[in-house]
Amino acid sequence: MSCYLTCCRNVDMLLFPYDILRLKQRLALEAGEFLRRHTTLCQGSHPYFPGLKLKLNEGEPPACPFLGAAGCTVYPDRPSACRTYPLERGVEQPGPGRPLRAHYFLTHHPYCKGHDEPHHYTLRQWEREQDLSEYNLYNDLWAELDAFFATNPWAGEGKAGPRQQIAFLVCYNIDGFRAYADEHRLLSAYRLDKAERRRLERDDGALLRFGFQWLEMILGGRRNLVPR
Numbered sequence: 001m002s003c004y005l006t007c008c009r010n011v012d013m014l015l016f017p018y019d020i021l022r023l024k025q026r027l028a029l030e031a032g033e034f035l036r037r038h039t040t041l042c043q044g045s046h047p048y049f050p051g052l053k054l055k056l057n058e059g060e061p062p063a064c065p066f067l068g069a070a071g072c073t074v075y076p077d078r079p080s081a082c083r084t085y086p087l088e089r090g091v092e093q094p095g096p097g098r099p100l101r102a103h104y105f106l107t108h109h110p111y112c113k114g115h116d117e118p119h120h121y122t123l124r125q126w127e128r129e130q131d132l133s134e135y136n137l138y139n140d141l142w143a144e145l146d147a148f149f150a151t152n153p154w155a156g157e158g159k160a161g162p163r164q165q166i167a168f169l170v171c172y173n174i175d176g177f178r179a180y181a182d183e184h185r186l187l188s189a190y191r192l193d194k195a196e197r198r199r200l201e202r203d204d205g206a207l208l209r210f211g212f213q214w215l216e217m218i219l220g221g222r223r224n225l226v227p228r
Contacts, residue, residue: 003113005071007085010061013054015039017171018138019079020052021204023066024175026077031175038065046150049164052172054079080139083130086112087123091143100140138208142171145212153219163219170211174204177211186214191226 015023024034035052044051056062066074072082080089086107091100104123108115127133154163169176181187187200187210199206213224 001113001117003111005067006111007109008067008072009063011054011056011064013064013079013081014042015052015054016080016139017142017174017208018135018205019081020172021174021208022077023074023079025204026074031173035173044149045146048152048154049146049149049167080132080135083132083135086114087126089136089139091140093144093147100143102136102140138205141209141212145171145215148216148220151220167215167219170208170215174208174211178204178207181207189228191228 020031020034020039023038024031027034029037038055039052040055042051042053054064057065057067064072066072066078072078086109088105088107090103090105092103094101121129127136149167154161154167157163166180169180187197192200196206200210210225213222216222217224
């Protein structure tokens, strides 16, 4: 199509925790190194926790650092926003104890010629073709945690205080959190069966889910984990 790769340039893209996890694995980088090379801090969805944006390569126009001559070099592990485009996905919490409700919004940038194509998709077809189910699962967990962060659970310690730094480590630097968990014997502090413990020891995604639960417990008193 005439617009091929146009949306990979001059892009303003937030990265979510699972996006970073998948990209750092794809590039065989430690999470901290990935953050230094490829992200910049930005305002999050509220004032109480920062977001991260993809750092573009210099040029005119600036381009995604993972854009090669033949296209996307990280395509199987591309971020949520790339998979979802030209849709944008948001979630709302209908009420305590109720599941999140997803909403999709159709963008229509002038450069995107896909809107002129005769082929049509249902939302379910698009989600399946773009392999969005796992990304949506993690992003929904992140949306719930970020909504909790919006209540300012670290009031009084100031920006980038010790508890917020731990939360940043859990959410964005999974390798740093793994080292922290090993140093403090964190997994031994909770009742976990052998299979779950083995999964947490080798699976970054499982550790990320555990980290989200742990943050909700230590910051908000939610009994998501059972202490020994």
